[in-house]
Amino acid sequence: MPVRKKYNLSYTQISTLSFLGIILCGTLLLMLPISSREGEITPFINAFFTATSATCVTGLVVYDTYQYFSTFGQIVILLLIQIGGLGFMTIATLFSLMLRRKIGLKERGFLKESVSTIQLGGVVRLTKHILIGTLMIEGLGALLLTLRFIPEQGFGRGLYYGIFHAVSAFCNAGFDLMGCYEPYSSLTRYSSDFLVNGVIMSLIVIGGIGFLVWEDIYKHHFKISKYQLHTKIVLVTTGALIGGAAILFYIMERNNTLVGMSPLETILVTLFQVITPRTAGFNTIDTAAITESTSLLTIVLMMIGGSPGSTAGGIKSTTLVVLLLSFIASLRHSEDLNIFGRRLEHDIAQRAHGVITIYLMGAVMAAMTICFLQPLPLTDVFFEVFSAIGTVGMSKGITRDLTSLSRLIIILLMFCGRVGSLSFALAFVSKKTYVPVRQPVEKITIG
Template sequence: MLKIGRIKLNYTEIIAFGTMGIILIGAFLLSLPVSSKSGETTPFIDSLFTSASALCVTGLVVYDTFTHWSLFGQSVILLLIQIGGLGFMTVITLFSMFLRRKIGLKERRLLMESANTLKIGGIVLLVKKIIIGTIFFESIGALILTLSFYPEMGLEAGIFNGIFHSISAFCNAGFDLMGKYGQFSSLTVYSDNIVVNMTIMILIISGGTGFVVWDDIVSSHVCFRKFQLHTKIVLITTAALILISAMLFFVVENDHSMINMNIKEKILASLFQSVTPRTAGFSTINLNELSEGGSLLTIILMIIGGSPGSTAGGIKTTTFITLLTAAWASASQRTDILIFKRRLETDTLKKASSITTIYMTIALISIIFISAIQEFPLKEIMFEVFSALGTVGLSLGITPSLNSLSKIIIALLMYGGKVGVLSIAAVIAEKKESAPLSRPFERIIIG
């Protein structure tokens, strides 16, 4: 608990309000004339939307990033993406380290909440590893992408594009500078480039796996038997989702969005499309040409998202697996939820159920509101809402056509997806002390 004057804030509230503060600062900077290529002031609502999308590492845009924003504006967006990917508390800790300031217990508690880890011990060391790991992955990615972009873009543009897309991919942001080849074209021009595709996919997966998982992998010397249960669940679920989704995309999109591609492009596009909906926002195919099955599969992947303590959004892989195994245990009439011969706590299922329920409730209410405000096809609204709440960034093209109220709703969804729907609910909910008694027990019928 932190006290500011007469106001008392818990750690979740500090993170929620701190994130909101950075979004507002970013919106102010992006609204300045120097941030646009035309030299004109960008409407504040559009600057706020872009700032929220960048800090919440989403990627939904009302303007094409390359054609509208100047180098200064693009740099502000890139900085917001990096802060959002690391977490603003991690960035503050980084400055504290440079200033050789001691990290107190309150800061450590905030870091624990921000990094979504279970232990306060060794949290500063974990933050150092997060920073070093981020620099490592983004630097390697930037180098490879620069070498790929340089022949077509030249040295200066190739370097900037390499750095920009590497950070955007690792932070699962989905912002791109490919507007030079066509506005809102994303990476469609590189759909047959194996190096670009594989580099972007590896960066997305690396960022979406979670820093805690990478720390466990290194600490366990890449020995699967020594991995924590959390790490095992994340790795196996991630691999399964990618492989199964890629095969499904290859089948359902063969005669639709991938009809004009050769076999190599279809395999690459299927793999890419199985990775990017889990909160990255890049695309190598025209999403408006997706089949109904492909659109539904994309939405499902957007809902699942990445893993806890990562740059990704969604309900998270561990939540998804907890609900599946709980359903299987219930169908098998087993009391315990078992995964890898380990029993999950009842509180874990309670939290997973709460997250999913709140998540879907917010999404459905938002879909109803936007449907009432603007006359878009239901599929396009659903796509937009789940993309925003899952901090994905994929769109069927309606983002620039959103009115001010719809933009505010989508921006709030991106914010909620970044901070966490359970955290938002905890901030909003009234705090009440539990009554010191046990209420009468009674059964109800379920199912």
């Protein structure tokens, strides 16, 4: 009698396969003639690229979303963005709750990993709050955006534009429909518009700080002393990155892209261009026109990204803080990583180093390969690569010039960026290896 092999997949393996399945379904839908304005079949590689970019909430495009895709195709992209932003397990839990199905212990464990919470208890309640909070925040954002879009587009189309851009901004996707004015123009038309800039930036930041931070603020309101350590680190780091990067951006661009702008527009553009690299992908100025120093600043911001358990990508703000604390502890010859009166767990520095190592190795190898395949400027290639692996979506304009093989590399980077570079590597490891005998110690010299 044949023995049936039982497959016990880990969360990282299930998450990886789930995202891949969603991307493939989206690819097939985008290939249909009904998805394009001209009623033509979209080439597989381009549909695959678009579906990956939407599901991985990146925003890199080979076609202008408005100019090429029909309303059906745009709605497919919007659904992929929403599923990718919230995560497969969160969406699956929504249907389970609607069908009044019992959520077992294993499913709760997967949910815990999906929303990056620390405790298993209360994870279903947290998921409900995430779903309700997402609906409310996206709804409010859409309502505010329609105040600008309805007078320009009419009621039906203005409402649709408000919903599309609110979801895209909250999920840090960066897809837009502004091709109705000018292809690939993003939000440059609204660079001085306080309402559009304010709403989009707010949605990006709220989506990027993470669901755990929402829940903590919801429970304790403005009693900062009761916040979890995770929340304190995320809020302080987010504020410091935005403020510090804004000052640097203004210094670097005051004699370049900011020339001729009013004080209000200068402030809006400066803030927008340091918030959007935190994996959102919109832009209100021509990204190709920024200086080399600003390009490097943007790459650093894209690499950092948002926070754990959010719609954003990158190595995450908490990883950056752990790396900095590890550096400070090394200078002080201390083994402890201390912050806000607390000591971090012992192995967290090792995990942070693993994340940044895989992230940088993947980005450098991808950039080297693309440069070998195509004669493109090195800065533009690195910008594209970090934009992809950070699920940002900003580009110097070379996305449409990439060959099929180069696009496959960018697709892989976007996928790794969404599921997590470390998680993607762990997806190929079946189980943890236990070594019964440890090797003898011998010292080496570093630095």
